[in-house]
Amino acid sequence: MHKLLLLFVILSITSCNITKGLIDSLDPSLTPFEKDNNYSASYEEVIEYYKYLDKTSLYIQVNAFGKTDSGHPLHEVIIDKSKKFTPLAAIQENKAVMFVNNGIHPGEPCGIDASMMLAKDLIQNKSDLLDSTIIVIVPVYNIGGSLNRGAYSRANQNGPALYGFRGNAKNLDLNRDFIKQDSENAKSMNRLFTKWNPDIFIDNHTSNGADYQYIITLIATQKDKLEANLSRYMTNEMLPELYSKMKSKDYEMTPYVYSRSTPDEGIAGFLDLPRYSSGYAALHNTISFMPETHMFKPYKDRVQSTYTFMISMLEFIKDNKQSLQDVRNRAIENTRIQEKFDLNWTLDFEKEDQLMFKGYESATKKSKVTGLDRMYYDRSKPYEKSVPFYNTYKSTLTVSKPKAYIIPQAYTDVIERLRANGVQIETITEDQEMTLEVYRIEDYEDPKSAYEGHYNHSQVTVSTGKEQIKIRKGDYRIRTNQSKNRYIVSTLEPQAPDSYFAWNFFDGILMAKEHFSSYVFEEIAEDLLKKDKELRKDFEEKKRNDKEFSNSSYAQLNYIYKRSPYYEKTYKRYPVFREF
Incomplete structure (x- = not known):
């Protein structure tokens, strides 16, 4: 009798589980990840799901926006409780704009799945987090990489079962392409970012590197590269609250673990040059964050931590929207009138802070593969201790802005990129001669092998002089009384590490065309x-x-x-x- 009763209970539980699984599989409101927490949605599933939300809710709009190298369009997902879906509406209704980018590296898909859940939950619950913020989501940025799906390109990663590849359809790393824009993806992204001019930019990633106890780490815009008011606000107001919120929700964060060997020897702040998403955002006075979930942790935890970070950010904006907008508006105005700009930086090892860090003891043992000593992290020996934290960068190169830059009309690729970023450009209407300050390239270094399709110049030195220059009708003048001055100076000054000169846009001048016998x-x-x-x-x-x-x-x-x-x-x- 007892055996029959036990069998009945087992069958009942099994039947309930099967029934629940069947119901879940048929529920169109659940994301693929919610149906299987070690599964990341394919590109087709992602777009299909957002279009489903668009059909079933008035709070979301899905648009195709520009081209990508894959042949598929980039998509712009807008979540707006006022149902207007425009940057003008954000200004008129005094709403902040939070821009979320996913799948720049499709092998790191946490943000892809977390953002789908975020969109669904916010619009289904008619969340009050949408009262103060318009959210713009790029569902999958690197579409070509997402379509190149497999299970083996991330050898050090714990799930999901399938994921995309780091290189895009042109085998470019899109997180090195924000300035040079070799990809159609980046050209579209520059225009989309400029369209929305966001207050906050989140670019979701998964880490490589050391082992430690945290599920999620965080790269914030490098504080010494931001406008001073924005930097103080991010450092003193935003980051402490975000770290506190995440800890209270059981997803304690630490700064991104950028270490020489092991974390206990010291962690350094990441220098996010403009080629990277967060460094690019800083040129527009946008505070940017790159959540980096830890590759060894289960995929379900990585996705949930990313989701929780975005919720925490929305909570911060809801409580601090006006102060965020005020400090950003002040930064934009200061950039317009600013006279001197830093172009490059180096880590200041004399400025050492201490960071309480939860890691694992490192040790060595004999490798079963090579027979030589190998390093490993011993998870049976967790620790919490203070480690050196170096997060101060000092400027190594500063330049005074001119009244304006003059660019010959021949350089259409440069003009196109400047315009995509909202730079105001005048067309010169008549031939003339002008006395202008001129740089001559005295020296530079090139790498021995190509980096992202370029032999980009570094260690550039110049001499300066004044010359009479013939300016032609149709050439361009770019005045430096603009909110985009930081972008203008960082791309047009040849010594800047991510200038257009560094990325080979002006290489025609580096070879003499005539000589003597x-x-x-x-x-x-x-x-x-x-x-x-x-x-x-x-x-x-x-x-x-x-x-x-x-x-x-x-x-x-x-x-x-x-x-x-x-x-x-x-x-x-x-x-x-x-x-x-």
Whole structure:
């Protein structure tokens, strides 16, 4: 009798579970992840799900916005309780804008699934979090990578069962493409970001690297790269509250674990150059965050922590919307009138803070593969202790802005990128000559192998002078009295690490187009030395003091050629001129 009763109970429970599973599988409001918490939705499932929400709710709108390299359009999902779905409505109704980007690296899909749940829950519950904020979501940014689905490209990751690939359809890492815009994805994203001019930008990721106890870590915009008021607000107001909220919800965070070897030896703040999403956002005075969930933790926990972070951010905005908007408006105005801009930074190891960190002891043991010593983290030995935290960067290069930059009309790729970011550009209406400040590229370094399709220049040095420059009708003037000054200076100053010069947009100037034949130039050089006493004096002095020079007829002729009217003026002359 007891056995029959037990069998009946087991069958009843099994039947209930089967029934629940069947109901869940048929419920269109559940995301694929909610039906299987080790499953990440495919690209097709993501778009289908958002379109389902669009059909069933008045609070959400799904639009195609621009092209991507995959042939599929980029999508813009707007959640707006006022049902107006425009940036103008955000301004008129005094709402903040939170912009969420997902799947920039589709092998890190936590944000893809978390954002689907977030959208559903907010609109189904008619959440009061939407009273103060319009949310813009890019469901999947790297569509080509998302379509390239598999289970093996992230060897160190614990789930989901299937996920996308880091490279996009052109095998580009899109989190290195925000400035150079080699991809159609980035061109569309630049325009979409500019359209919404968000107060907060969240770009969801999953980490690589050390092992530790946290499910989620956080990269905030590097504080020393932000406008000073925004930096203080983010550091003193936002971050403490976000860390507190996450801890109270059982998803305690720590700053992104960017360490030399193991975390207990010290963690450094990440220098997010403009090529990265958060560094790009900083050029627009947008406070940006990159949640980095920990790759070893179960996928369900990683997704839930990402969801919780976005909810926590919306709660912060709800309680602090006016102060957030005020400080950002002040930053934008300060950028318009600011005279000096930092272009590059280095980590200041003299400024050491302490961070309470929950990690695992590291140790070494013999590898069963190589027979040599290998490092590992011992999860049976968790610790909580203070570790060095280096999060102060000091400027290594500062430049004064000119009144305006003058760009020849030939550089259409540069003009197109500036316009995509809201830069105001004037067209010059007549030919003229102007005395302008001119840079000459004196030196630079290139990598031995390509980086994201470029041999990008670094360690650039320039000399400065003034020259009479012929400006043509149709050339462009970019005045520096704009809210976009930080973007303008960071891309047009050649020494900036992510300038258009660094990304090879002006490489035509780095090769001389004309030269001399020695046997012909001999007589010309002789005549030049006769007519120019200063040149002859310098020439003879160099021969006396430089033995290698004095033994090279070519070096001597080239020395005279470079100081002659025959020398090519455009060679290594940076073609973006500074007007004062």
